Structures are given as C-alpha cells and as structure tokens.
Amino acid sequence: MLTAFTLPRLLHPGAWWIWALGLAVAAARTTNPLLLLLIAAVAGVVVAERRVAGPWGRSYLAFAKFGLVVIAIRVVLEILIGASDLGPTLFILPEVPLPDWMAGVKLGGIVTLSGLLLAVFEGLRIAVMLICIGAVNSLVNPSRLLRIVPAALYEVGVAVVVCMTTAPILVSDAGRIREARRLRGQPTAGPRAWAQMALPLFSGALERSVALAASMDSRGYGRTAGLSRTTRRITAGLLLLGILGVLLGLYGLLDGSTPGVAGVAVLGWPLLLVGAGLAAAGSLLAGRRVSRTRYRPDAWKLPEWLVALCGVVPAAVFIMLGSDQALTGPTTPPTWPEIPFVALVSLLVAMLPAAIAPPPPVTDSAVTPSRDRSAVAA
C-alpha cells in the first residue's frame, strides 16, 4: 500500500539540507576517525537509496574525491611545516634555515607519528563535512533550492540559477571555438591564442545573457504590481541579515572553540536563533502582498519533519558530548579509537531517511535522447 512514506515524490529541499547540515555539525565536532568514517558511510547509504537521477546525483562521489585531495594537502603541509614534536619520530627531513623574523615557522625537520595522525584526522574532518554537502546535492537538485528562496530574495536566486545554466554552456562554447581556430589553421595554445579565443567566447556569453534578459522581461519578470520599492528593500535587508546570522550561528556550532561572552558562546545558538527570527520576519513581510506565485510549491509533511529530525539528533548528541575524550582521535599515544554508544545510536538514527524518506520518482530527465542536437554537436 502506498502511504505518505512510500508514494514516490521529491522531499522538500529544506528537509534534506537540515539533515545534511546536522551531519556536518556532528562531523565538525569530532576528530575520531571511526566516527568520521561512520558519518560518511551513513551519508553514503542514504544517497545510494534516495539520490535523484541526473548529473547532480553523482555529487557525492565528486565531493568524496575532493575530500581525499583535502586530506592529502593537509598531510603534505604537516610534513613540510608541521611543528609537532610529540610522540615517536617517523623520519627527519632536512630543515631549511629561515630568517629570524620568521621565528616559530619551521620548514622541514622532524616528522612525528602523532603530528601525522593529527593531520590525517583533521583533514578527514573537513573531507567528511564536504561529503555531507555532496550528499545533499545528490539528494536535491540545487536548482530546486530556488523554490524555497523567499520572494524578496528572488533576484539573487535567479542570478545564481542563470550562472549555473550558463557555466556549462560556456565550457562547450570554449570547445567549439578552439575547434574553429584549429580549422582556420591558427595555433590553439599560448597566451596570444587564448586572448583571441576569449573574444568570441565572451561576446557569445554576453549575447546569450542579453537574450535571456529580454526573454525574462517579455515574460513578465520584475512586474512591480505587488510590493512597493521600500517594502522590498526592507524585506531583502531583513532576509540578508537573517541569513548572515544563521551562517555565523552555524559556524559557532561547527567550531566548538569560538570565543564567547561571559561564558556563553554568542556565535552559536543565540545568533542562529536571532538570524532565523530575522529571516522569518522578512519572509512574512514579503508574503503579505504577494507579487508572484509559485508553481507546485514543495509540501512540508510528516516525512520532512522526520528526515530533518534524523539530522538534528546526531548534531545535538555530538554537541552535548562536548569535550568528551572519545570525540578526539587519539594521537599521543596512537591507540585504537573508541566509539561512544550514544554517538553510534545517533548516527544510526541519521541513517533512517534511507528507509523512511519517500523515494524520488523515476524521471527520464537523466536520459540523453539520441535526437539531442546540441549534445551531438558538442
């Protein structure tokens, strides 16, 4: 029988984002490699079960590869300029003497096991946070985010979407222009060639943008019938401040060591709440007199609440564990890390959306039909 949980539909983008950000907050709070790998695995399981068709569905892997690069960079930096001298020495690089004014910075020298492990764990933490963002992009097509952008910020949203649609076209344009230059017997490498190729590329992009702007104008974009200019400015201001507040608040939650005022971490919950309040006020103000409507707005039903909750649980648990030793990856001495029971349970909860979120409908939007002219030409 089809229920609210099994009838295929696209989940509200906000639910997936809250879930993913919750996992990312949890990841930010720990350097325990086992916990971090578990978080990546949980995200992976959910993506495997509920990802959308199309190129965005592959974001998880793309971000995972990017994460590996981050770890590699962190390790290389540690080897070159790391200053840790705790724990057993692994090997010694020739130390480059630096001038006096750079005292405190060391190039080369002793590389210790603890230093290296710390670098791996910290790199892993960033990598797993990236993986969480990759996961949400696999679960929600980023352009659907535009649907939950409040009317007052619509311009910003459209600008982002236009950029996203233009960028791939620019890449295929560049390919065709390069091809055309070769066919005219001109060199295709070197600064002079690039300068000459840039001209048709940018004039083409400009022409496209103008055509798009003309099309939007003749299709009623920016009709002023609804809100007055002042109201629009106030709402936009409130929303931007609100989003800034939310971002700073999130930052405070991610980084447990941010300074606080009188023992309260101002950057954490307080700012997050104030920001959310401002944004809500802006949305309400914008919604008072609607100038544009939304086609098939995303519903927020029980599955959305549950998916969001499944992301909030690990975040809350990891924040409450606070400075628990088990959240820190052991580097001195390097012992096998432990997994706190509550953390494990909270991550299992985060995996629930793989089963309880309604499956995305199977569309043929990913299929490239053989009649696609531009794809064949590109």
Add this chain to the structure above:
Amino acid sequence: MIEFQQVTFQYQDETKPQLRDVHLTIPEGELAVVVGATGTGKSTLLGLINGLVPHFTGGRLQGQVVVAGRSTAEFPPREMADLVGLVRQDPAAGFVTDLVEDELAYTMESLGVPADVMRRRVEETLDLLGLDQLRNRALRTLSGGERQRVAIGSVLTAHPRVLVLDEPTSALDPQAAEEVLAAIQRLVHDLGLTVVVSEHRLERVVQYADTVVIVHGDGTVTRHNDPSEAMAISPVEPPLATLGKRVGWDPLPLSIRDARRAASDLRQSLPPMPPLPIGTEHGPTVAQVAKLSAIRGNNPVLRSIDLQVNAGEIVAVIGRNGAGKTTLLRSFAGSQPPDSGTVQVRGMDPVKLSGKELVAKVGFVPQEPATMLWAESVAAECEAADSTSDLAPGTTLVLFQTLRNDIDPLTHPMDLSEGTRLALVVALVAAGAPDLLLLDEPTRGLDYCAKTELADVLREQALRGAAIVLATHDVELVAEACTRVIMLGDGDVVLDTDARSAATASPAFAPQVAKVFAPLQYLTVAEVTAGVLAQRDSGAKQ
C-alpha cells in the same frame, strides 16, 4: 487587436529609420505572416508588438503601437506579458528554468497566477501542444522541434491574446517543422489566438496565412488580405510562387495541392527529365571514411559507416536532428577522432593535420559561423586567412567582395547580419582552396536570394575540383545545388544516391517543384522553365 499608428522607428547608431511610417492593423484571430528580405526589419516589427523594441533595444519610436488598448509607449514588455507572448528566434536562449514543467509555469509565476490555476493551465498546455511525454524532461535534452513547442507553451500558459513567433521553423528539420506548424494552426483555429509569424521559409507557412504583411526594403510596410496577391509583389517568394510567375498561373498557387491542380496540363505535356542524373561524372576520391563509428555516452551516433567523396561532387547529408550529420562532418574535419574506423582526406588522417596543411585540405563552415571569427574587422579576418595560406594580400577580401560588395571592410564581424557573417566565413575558408569543403547547416537565416548566391559559390568551388559535403535540412538547396544525397538515420546511411532520385523518392525530403511534378523528375523552377521553352520550340516547329 494590434494597431501600428504612423510608426517610425530608428535604431540609435543608424542613419536611416528601420521602419518608416507604418500604419497597420491586425484584427483578432488572424494568422499574419511577416515577409521580407534579410535585414529589412522583420524582427524589429515583431519586437515592437510587445515593446521589447524600443524598451529593451533602445532607439527612437515615433507614433504608437497599441495592443488591445494598451500602448507600448506606456507599458514596458513585462506589463504586456499577459497580453502578448513572444518567442524569439533561438528558443533555447530564452529558457529560464531547466525542466519543461517549470518552464511552462515561469510566466504565470511572474504574473502571480494562483497555484491551482497554474496547475490546471500547465496540464492543458501539455495536452494542447502534445508535450505530455516531455513534462519531466530537462530542457537541454530536447530536440529542436520540442524546444520550439515548449517555448510556445511557456508563453501560452499566461493566456495571452497575441502570439508572436520569430522564425519558428527556420532551424528545424521538415518533420519537426510540421509538428510546430500543426501546433500553431491548432492555436489559431481552436483558441482564436491572434498569431504573428515571421519566417524565411515561406514555402512552409504562407499557405496557412490569413494575411501577409510585407516589410519592403525601404522600411515601409504593407498588409495584404490575399496571400496569393501578396506573393505577386513580395520581395521574397517561395519556389511555388516563382514557378507560378514563370509559367503564368493566376492566382499564384501557395500550396502543393493548388499547384498540382494548376499543373495538371503541364505534367501531361512536359517531356520526362533525361534519365541520366546530373553530376555522375566526377574526379578522383578526395575523402573517405571506412567503418567509422562514433559514440556519445552509451549511444552510437554513427554506426560503422563507409563513404567516399569525390572531387567535383556536392554531397548533401540529410536526416533528422541528431541523426549524426554534424558528427560525420566533424570526423571529416578531424575535429572529432573516430571511436573506431578510419578517416582519410587525400590519404592523410585529418586529426593529425594542423595549420597551413589543414587549411589546404579541409575547409569547415560550422553551424554558428561566429565561432570562426575573432578579429577586429572584416579586413583583419581576411588578412589572417591570406597569411595562413600564403596568398597575395587582399585575395580573401576580393573573394568576400564577390559575395557581398556593399560591406565596409572595417566593419566589426559581430556587427554583420547572420547571412553576411556566413558569406565572410565561406570566403575565409574557401580562400585556402581546400580539397574538401564542409558546411554545417549553411542556410539558417538566409533568404532565397542569399541561398541562390550560396549555391553559386558551391558550384564554383566544385568546378575548381573541391569535394563538398554539406549537412542541411533545406531540401530546396539540395535540389538547387547538390549532385548526391546521403541520408543518415540513427547513425546509419539509409540512402546514398544521386540528388534527383533522392529528392523524388521520398515526399518528406522532396522540394516543392518535385512534389508538384511527380512522377516527372523535375526538381527546380529553372528545369521546368527550360522544359516549357523546349516544348514550345518543338510545338512551333511542328
């Protein structure tokens, strides 16, 4: 419904008005076809209807344009959106979202239509235009005809009273054009929509027109209630009208049916075309592909193709959008290394050629000629071509001027009209006297005059000994200029024969004259005229 009241319009940096003293009324429920040579101001006229001209383009407007009581002087295009739906030449350039369904809803969202009404109208429009199978598709995966229909649907959902279409079928293959025209017809007949269409390919639309609006070269505009009378004085005319004028039919036929009726006597008396097809004698092989396959993703675009192209041949590659025409051309040019099989041009692999050697062997005119241009002026482009091929300075410019003699060499290439830009690229490419000349859809945006000029250039190049391969949808050009036709279907060569048998074999790819005179194998107006003359001569002798 649409009223132009003494309208004169001039773009900012031009010396004379584009449109002059236009007084024009288009009543409700009419399908009006706007006709005129390239660059005379058809698009300007269409843009004036919803105010995109001059609100968006700049320029000076005298007089006023009033649509359903709203003057564009007071209302900008966005305030006209509920009244006028405008689809411009390249529909893909106007898409704002990335899914078919969202695109259909976009205009309504801007207009603030309530959600339940939107939902209903989207469903209606999906049915009306036959788009229901495409609702969840990404816009970039659509074919040309589908894109055009989605673009029409996306303005239709706002329930405008006027629909304005700029060249809706120019870039489409014959079948896709049929889909779009059928949809337009339905809108006129079922919804009583006022539709204004401009189109270069008159042979496709003029038979459906209620009125014809002619934009003359001097910027004046006239409206004609009888399309057939309009064709008698129009600066551009479809082959049927030309034929009618030459053999003296009155009224001029606009549809194949009318023309076949008028030609029934002529079909009886005309001698059959000589069975020997034109262009059977040709030179040595210039280029060949053997077992050529190309794959995109998991889809084969070309499946193990064998072909030879010989000196002096003009080969048309036809087939639906996406049949592999462009891929075949790019393989010949070495732009796309084959996934399997071999390509040879004069015994060389074109992928390995570059610089002067490449220019001497392969000339390629891409679908968008603008990608070939980068210099500051026409003269600079021509100089670059001279120096690449070690030609005497000025050779290329002279060649270009034989095609277009009214262009200042200091003009920036991006300021040229589409037809002139194509002529420039053809000149740049032909200057190197390549053994193999490739053209991808060279007739987009060309009027009949420019097409005839292009056909002349192609024939000259073939006489010089070049092998020419062109990918095209334009059956009239095939009839006019080509000696051989290759039809691709889903990556296979479906047909490879001389142009005359190809054009008379299948109605989908037959030019108008061939349809009128079937089963006689006449292809062009010139052939029929010659036939009529020969018949008169023999009649006089008896």
